[in-house]
Amino acid sequence: MDQTLYFILLLIALCSVSECVQRQYHFINVRKNWTEAQRHCRESYTDLATVDNMNDMIELKKSVNDERDYYIWIGLKRTSVDKWQWSSGEPALYPNWGPGQPDGRDECAVMRNGELNDVSCSLSLTFICSSSNNMNTGHVFVNQTKNWRDAQSFCRQTHSDLVSVRNQNESQQVQKFINDSHISNDVWIGLFRDPWQWSDQSNSSFRDWASGEPNGGGENCTVIKPNALGQWYDGSCISQFPFVCHEDKLILIRENLTWPEAMRYCRQNYTDLVSVHSVQMQEEVMNVVKRASTEAVWLGLHNFCSMNMWIWLSGEIVCYQNWAPGNGTTPENCSLEKRKGAVQSGGDQRWISRPETHKLNFICSRS
Ligand SMILES: [Ca+2]
Numbered sequence: 001m002d003q004t005l006y007f008i009l010l011l012i013a014l015c016s017v018s019e020c021v022q023r024q025y026h027f028i029n030v031r032k033n034w035t036e037a038q039r040h041c042r043e044s045y046t047d048l049a050t051v052d053n054m055n056d057m058i059e060l061k062k063s064v065n066d067e068r069d070y071y072i073w074i075g076l077k078r079t080s081v082d083k084w085q086w087s088s089g090e091p092a093l094y095p096n097w098g099p100g101q102p103d104g105r106d107e108c109a110v111m112r113n114g115e116l117n118d119v120s121c122s123l124s125l126t127f128i129c130s131s132s133n134n135m136n137t138g139h140v141f142v143n144q145t146k147n148w149r150d151a152q153s154f155c156r157q158t159h160s161d162l163v164s165v166r167n168q169n170e171s172q173q174v175q176k177f178i179n180d181s182h183i184s185n186d187v188w189i190g191l192f193r194d195p196w197q198w199s200d201q202s203n204s205s206f207r208d209w210a211s212g213e214p215n216g217g218g219e220n221c222t223v224i225k226p227n228a229l230g231q232w233y234d235g236s237c238i239s240q241f242p243f244v245c246h247e248d249k250l251i252l253i254r255e256n257l258t259w260p261e262a263m264r265y266c267r268q269n270y271t272d273l274v275s276v277h278s279v280q281m282q283e284e285v286m287n288v289v290k291r292a293s294t295e296a297v298w299l300g301l302h303n304f305c306s307m308n309m310w311i312w313l314s315g316e317i318v319c320y321q322n323w324a325p326g327n328g329t330t331p332e333n334c335s336l337e338k339r340k341g342a343v344q345s346g347g348d349q350r351w352i353s354r355p356e357t358h359k360l361n362f363i364c365s366r367s
């Protein structure tokens with residue numbers, strides 16, 4: 001076969017890799033209180049279950065192979081701090097509150113005349129989603145009124161998320177968008193607060209409370225009822241219920257090793273250095289590398305210099321790409337040291353090419 005044609009066919013075959021899951025859920029059909037359940041999960045897996053989105057909920061419910069009508073612990077617990085955060089999960093460090101705001105016990109925020117104002121999450125308002133693809137981010141005004149949670153779900157299903165307004169620049173962009181779109185009323189943005197925290201410290205802002213919940217009264221831990229809609233209830237942490245643990249598929253190793261040493265470490269202790277085939281995997285990697293102690297983190301990406309080609313350790317060609325400018329796309333100098341791929345742990349967390357003897361943190365995957 002013509003070699004070019006062969007490579008094209010190979011690319012078509014290999015670029016259709018299905019996405020991996022970030023976590024595996026394990027149902028433990030033993031009744032324990034929340035703290036004992038947490039300890040069990042941390043000893044045997046990664047932690048009590050974290051849920052990022054509706055797909056995770058579906059996977060979690062699938063793991064519960066018991067027909068009885070139980071409550072089941074997940075890893076969400078009430079804290080004493082009610083902190084503002086972006087729907088994307090980032091902490092809201094310096095929200096641009098209007099004068100005197102926030103002024104209530106309200107838990108969601110709107111944009112009003114270019115400034116933020118806290119209002120009740122149950123109001124029915126129009127909203128702005130951020131839309132993102134690989135190249136740029138933009139905004140989408142949704143001219144339907146919904147409460148804040150429903151607006152968040154809508155954005156996540158159709159665009160990306162409710163819009164974040166993290167700094168002066170984003171604030172100006174959103175304000176310009178509001179002016180250009182002739183929006184005069186309050187609009188939801190992706191700012192909310194709640195006191196709930198995941199056991200594994202994940203910043204997932206996904207919540208799926210049953211109506212009327214959480215209703216407090218000393219109920220500081222979260223259960224689901226998998227046989228009903230799977231929605232969430234707060235319950236007393238000392239009750240004894242079965243529970244669901246999760247096992248992370250990506251593990252950040254905060255040791256500084258060369259690329260060959262890192263690969264050996266992952267193969268001995270897990271499965272391999274991570275391969276990033278899709279935007280979903282990249283998002284999971286971005287979540288993990290935030291805790292790194294080096295400014296870049298090794299991936300399972302190596303360069304075949306003579307062929308001018310980058311290949312994942314899993315054997316696949318690089319189809320989904322997220323290179324930083326000037327990296328990965330131009331041929332490397334083959335007379336110098338071999339190059340490997342890393343992901344930046346800060347900034348926009350793109351991939352960079354590094355000599356393999358650099359010592360970096362790295363990410364192992366567990367299959
Ligand atoms: Ca207010």
Ligand SMILES: [Ca+2]
Pocket residue numbers: 213214215216219233234235
């Ligand atoms: Ca309750």
